[in-house]
Amino acid sequence: MRMIIAIAATLIAASAIDGIQSAAQADPYRWCAQYGGRGATNCYFVTLEQCRAAISGNGGFCGPNTFYDGRPVTTPADVRRRTRS
Numbered sequence: 001m002r003m004i005i006a007i008a009a010t011l012i013a014a015s016a017i018d019g020i021q022s023a024a025q026a027d028p029y030r031w032c033a034q035y036g037g038r039g040a041t042n043c044y045f046v047t048l049e050q051c052r053a054a055i056s057g058n059g060g061f062c063g064p065n066t067f068y069d070g071r072p073v074t075t076p077a078d079v080r081r082r083t084r085s
Helices: 003-023 046-054 075-082
Strands: 031-034 041-045 061-064
Touching: 031 046, 041 046, 046 061
Parallel strands: none
Antiparallel strands: 031 041, 031 061
């Protein structure tokens, strides 16, 4: 019985560690909007033009995302397109 509990605990710990490692990825978005006066930040912009459009009329500035890793952004639609071809 102790052996079964020890094996189960080891498997649970190993799967938890694997989940943590796969979730620790850098942000694929290159630009962040810093909204003036409110301290709010939005880092979900692929292009500088998208960021500038978001702050237009709101105030603030766009800056590079320090967590950007250089990989292209992919969506589920991109994955489906590649597998069908």
